[in-house]
Amino acid sequence: MLDIIIIGGGVVGTAIARELSRYRLKIALLEKEIEVAFGVSKSNSGIIHPGTQNKSGSLKGKLCVEGNTLIRKIASELGIDFQEVGQLIVAFNDEEVIRLKEIKVEGEKLGIKNMSIVDSAWLQENEPNLSKEVISALFIPSAGIISPYRMAYDLSENAAKNGVQIYTDNKVEKINVLEKRFEVITNKNKYQSRYVVNCAGLFADEISKMVGINDFVISPRKGQEFLLDKKRENITNHLIFPLPSKTSKGTLVIKTSDGNPMIGPTAEEIEDKHDLATDDNGLNEVLNSVKRLVPSINERDIIAYFAGLRPTSGSDFIIRHEDKVPGFVNVAGIQSPGLTAAPAIAVMVSDILKNNGLNLNKKLFFRRFRKKTVHLFKTDNAQMRKIIKKDSGYGDIVCRCEMVSKREIEEAIERGAKTLDGVKFRTRAQAGRCHGGFCTTRILKILSEKLNIPFVELTKRGGKSKIVVKERT
Amino acid sequence: MIERDLVIVGGGPAGMAAAVSAHENGVKDILLLERDQFLGGILNQCIHTGFGLNYFKEILTGPEFADRFIKKIDDIKDIEVSLKSFVIKLNNNLEITYLKPGEMNEVKAKAVIMATGCRERTREMAHIAGTRPSGIFSAGLAQKLINVEGLLAGNEVVVVGSGDIGLIMARRMTLEGAKVKAVIEIQKQSKGLVRNIVQCLDDFGIPLYLSHKISRIYGQDRVNKVDVVKVDDKYNEIPGTKFEISCDTVLISAGLIPENELIEMAGVEIDRKTNTPVATDKNKTSIEGLFVCGNAFQIYDLVDSVARDSILAGKMAAEYLKDKK
Numbered sequence: 001m002l003d004i005i006i007i008g009g010g011v012v013g014t015a016i017a018r019e020l021s022r023y024r025l026k027i028a029l030l031e032k033e034i035e036v037a038f039g040v041s042k043s044n045s046g047i048i049h050p051g052t053q054n055k056s057g058s059l060k061g062k063l064c065v066e067g068n069t070l071i072r073k074i075a076s077e078l079g080i081d082f083q084e085v086g087q088l089i090v091a092f093n094d095e096e097v098i099r100l101k102e103i104k105v106e107g108e109k110l111g112i113k114n115m116s117i118v119d120s121a122w123l124q125e126n127e128p129n130l131s132k133e134v135i136s137a138l139f140i141p142s143a144g145i146i147s148p149y150r151m152a153y154d155l156s157e158n159a160a161k162n163g164v165q166i167y168t169d170n171k172v173e174k175i176n177v178l179e180k181r182f183e184v185i186t187n188k189n190k191y192q193s194r195y196v197v198n199c200a201g202l203f204a205d206e207i208s209k210m211v212g213i214n215d216f217v218i219s220p221r222k223g224q225e226f227l228l229d230k231k232r233e234n235i236t237n238h239l240i241f242p243l244p245s246k247t248s249k250g251t252l253v254i255k256t257s258d259g260n261p262m263i264g265p266t267a268e269e270i271e272d273k274h275d276l277a278t279d280d281n282g283l284n285e286v287l288n289s290v291k292r293l294v295p296s297i298n299e300r301d302i303i304a305y306f307a308g309l310r311p312t313s314g315s316d317f318i319i320r321h322e323d324k325v326p327g328f329v330n331v332a333g334i335q336s337p338g339l340t341a342a343p344a345i346a347v348m349v350s351d352i353l354k355n356n357g358l359n360l361n362k363k364l365f366f367r368r369f370r371k372k373t374v375h376l377f378k379t380d381n382a383q384m385r386k387i388i389k390k391d392s393g394y395g396d397i398v399c400r401c402e403m404v405s406k407r408e409i410e411e412a413i414e415r416g417a418k419t420l421d422g423v424k425f426r427t428r429a430q431a432g433r434c435h436g437g438f439c440t441t442r443i444l445k446i447l448s449e450k451l452n453i454p455f456v457e458l459t460k461r462g463g464k465s466k467i468v469v470k471e472r473t
Numbered sequence: 474m475i476e477r478d479l480v481i482v483g484g485g486p487a488g489m490a491a492a493v494s495a496h497e498n499g500v501k502d503i504l505l506l507e508r509d510q511f512l513g514g515i516l517n518q519c520i521h522t523g524f525g526l527n528y529f530k531e532i533l534t535g536p537e538f539a540d541r542f543i544k545k546i547d548d549i550k551d552i553e554v555s556l557k558s559f560v561i562k563l564n565n566n567l568e569i570t571y572l573k574p575g576e577m578n579e580v581k582a583k584a585v586i587m588a589t590g591c592r593e594r595t596r597e598m599a600h601i602a603g604t605r606p607s608g609i610f611s612a613g614l615a616q617k618l619i620n621v622e623g624l625l626a627g628n629e630v631v632v633v634g635s636g637d638i639g640l641i642m643a644r645r646m647t648l649e650g651a652k653v654k655a656v657i658e659i660q661k662q663s664k665g666l667v668r669n670i671v672q673c674l675d676d677f678g679i680p681l682y683l684s685h686k687i688s689r690i691y692g693q694d695r696v697n698k699v700d701v702v703k704v705d706d707k708y709n710e711i712p713g714t715k716f717e718i719s720c721d722t723v724l725i726s727a728g729l730i731p732e733n734e735l736i737e738m739a740g741v742e743i744d745r746k747t748n749t750p751v752a753t754d755k756n757k758t759s760i761e762g763l764f765v766c767g768n769a770f771q772i773y774d775l776v777d778s779v780a781r782d783s784i785l786a787g788k789m790a791a792e793y794l795k796d797k798k
């Protein structure tokens with residue numbers, strides 16, 4: 001029997017798995033998709049928020065500020081790139097400047113440090129492409145960026161190294177509450193454990209219902225985002241935020257960890273939890289808003305779109321032990337800033353489990369570190385020369401737009417990629433301006449060879465998402 | 474850093490024609506860098522006929538056309554061909570960095586010809602709304618899958634765009650047993666050759682919808698249908714004209730974009746609309762000694778014209794090198 005079953009392999013589930021893997025516990029993580037990080041955690045803005053614009057006293061605000069600190073340690077232990085690029089919330093008139101000052105005061109209450117109000121001369125110097133109509137901004141240095149999917153992959157890889165069993169392609173369909181234990185039934189198997197942690201993202205309400213707790217529902221709030229060509233990497237030096245409206249932080253100019261600037265997201269209340277469509281309304285809305293911030297943003301630089309759904313339930317996170325079902329912990333409604341908060345959520349969940357009878361005994365050998373993944377596009381020339389000499393596969397470029405080598409793709413597969421999307425998120429191959437037009441065939445070959453799967457069985461992202469229908473013999 | 478007289482980037486028809494011509498015009502030291510494991514560029518996947526009519530006065534397939542140039546290059550000792558050589562950087566001093574399995578190299582050139590070809594416009598650039606399931610391919614990718622790897626991209630196909638690549642792929646997929654349900658063209662007329670419309674669509678009974686566009690793609694895992702709608706002169710949807718086509722595959726053939734990111738990084742002025750160098754003359758750029766030819770300079774319909782203008786580029790580079798001495 002297991003000690004803990006974690007349901008959901010997003011950034012929250014994998015962060016919890018890694019945190020709990022410090023202790024002498026038997027843990028399994030169940031994920032319905034073919035790979036981890038294929039849910040909300042793959043389609044977001046990748047911002048490590050400093051914590052402003054959350055109510056003081058809210059769970060979101062507290063965990064966001066804590067997460068912003070914790071993530072630095074995790075990033076350095078696991079070799080994840082975290083860049084503290086800083087954030088500017090901009091003001092176009094005196095009235096807005098007053099609001100900036102209010103945000104600063106609120107933020108200080110939450111414990112956010114080193115914020116300052118900067119003037120147009122500072123902006124001219126440090127953010128030259130910003131609209132000349134911006135008169136002032138709140139500068140928050142602790143805001144950063146990270147690759148959200150790579151964070152989840154690396155957390156899950158490290159958790160697995162420390163003994164957590166990761167079962168993908170395992171959809172939880174039923175939970176039987178038995179005497180002092182749970183029986184969790186998936187489409188593949190049955191598992192028993194003393195504790196269950198539900199972090200199933202958009203579907204956390206459905207999992208919770210399985211044990212009879214149905215006092216919350218998860219509503220999806222769609223965000224459409226648009227990626228720009230990497231050649232515009234330096235269009236801004238900071239994350240650029242307008243003043244927030246009531247429902248969202250507004251449409252942003254985002255720097256991403258991969259180098260491509262991104263604009264978005266929208267905030268649309270929808271019903272269908274599978275609706276990841278993008279449309280012209282979203283594009284036009286985003287373009288109009290961001291051009292006000294950075295006028296030189298050009299529609300022609302857009303190379304990719306996507307949409308993500310924030311799993312919302314009211315205005316705050318729901319993280320609690322369900323006393324009516326002892327041993328069951330809900331981690332639900334993890335909307336933005338869930339990525340930032342994930343490491344703090346993990347610590348909180350570990351405390352909740354401890355307070356509800358779980359013994360947390362530290363392992364003698366916890367493998368804290370993980371070898372950093374090589375990304376050529378992030379490597380300087382001297383280093384590149386060295387690694388190519390050592391392993392010639394790094395000099396064999398497969399994806400020309402994003403400069404991804406054969407060896408990087410093989411490594412991604414060795415680390416768990418099973419699909420075209422899995423390779424894409426891990427390496428960026430196919431994510432550039434040609435969208436895989438040139439490299440898809442080669443990646444299919446490498447996948448087929450390494451996994452020993454015929455071409456017709458390979459998928460874009462599992463399930464029925466097959467890529468080719470017939471192989472000529 | 475090693476110095477070379479002329480470095481040519483890209484071993485498609487443009488790069489090869491330029492190399493041969495530069496040699497004929499007196500350049501004795503030529504390095505031709507090609508990323509792929511073969512010369513020939515995009516021609517390697519174009520197994521249909523219709524190449525070389527003007528240039529060789531013969532009807533050839535793409536690979537046959539390429540072979541003629543490859544043979545010439547093989548015979549010229551002064552042209553060093555380096556395959557699997559991917560250029561990652563060029564600067565305004567004409568210093569080039571390229572990767573090869575096992576090595577990273579830098580060369581300084583007296584003159585450079587960029588013949589990096591083009592890429593296809595994507596679904597995103599064509600602004601097609603909807604989901605992002607499996608089953609959406611650029612026409613060129615589907616062409617490469619079937620012609621080079623023997624892999625069929627789908628069973629029920631809708632093609633977006635009626636340029637020659639779109640038309641030829643409609644026929645190709647049909648011949649391989651797929652059902653091509655429609656070719657959708659937003660313009661009032663097809664840009665494809667008349668003979669291609671006849672031979673690729675009419676002969677197979679494939680409907681061509683002019684002044685129509687796909688307004689949405691549906692499907693979770695794999696494409697399952699598209700919405701098609703008629704558009705007016707300004708490409709706006711005409712209400713009440715929408716209909717559905719069920720399909721598992723959408724091929725996008727919505728135009729080509731010259732690949733000029735390397736020269737843009739080197740500081741060459743680029744026309745944002747066409748992604749081509751802003752130039753006073755054919756094959757020239759705003760950096761002296763840096764030439765661009767083939768589909769990287771402008772999108773050509775026929776490879777014969779690519780060859781013609783790339784021969785000119787080779788000559789221009791040779792003259793430039795002579796003047797420099």
Ligand SMILES: Cc1cc2nc3c(=O)[nH]c(=O)nc-3n(C[C@H](O)[C@H](O)[C@H](O)COP(=O)(O)OP(=O)(O)OC[C@H]3O[C@@H](n4cnc5c(N)ncnc54)[C@H](O)[C@@H]3O)c2cc1C
Binds near residue numbers: 310334336
């Ligand atoms: C557009 C957008 C932008 C955002 N920007 C930011 C940002 O910049 N910064 C920030 O901090 N946050 C941001 N967020 C929020 C952040 O993305 C989420 O809070 C976070 O990813 C939630 O992670 P999760 O693990 O809870 O959810 P998920 O990643 O969805 O993980 C849940 C997992 O559970 C699995 N699952 C569901 N049902 C079952 C079942 N029955 N059996 C087994 N497995 C199941 C799912 O497949 C999924 O993998 C943004 C969100 C969106 C949508």
Ligand SMILES: Cc1cc2nc3c(=O)[nH]c(=O)nc-3n(C[C@H](O)[C@H](O)[C@H](O)COP(=O)(O)OP(=O)(O)OC[C@H]3O[C@@H](n4cnc5c(N)ncnc54)[C@H](O)[C@@H]3O)c2cc1C
Binds near residue numbers: 482484487614769
């Ligand atoms: C999918 C597709 C189908 C086509 N079908 C037809 C057709 O049927 N008939 C027709 O007449 N025309 C067709 N064309 C047009 C065709 O591109 C031209 O006729 C001709 O092949 C262009 O020659 P080129 O040498 O300029 O480009 P390409 O043939 O594309 O050659 C460019 C070469 O440069 C190399 N290269 C690029 N970047 C680098 C780098 N950084 N480092 C090293 N090497 C690099 C590439 O690998 C490639 O080999 C098609 C084009 C495409 C994209």
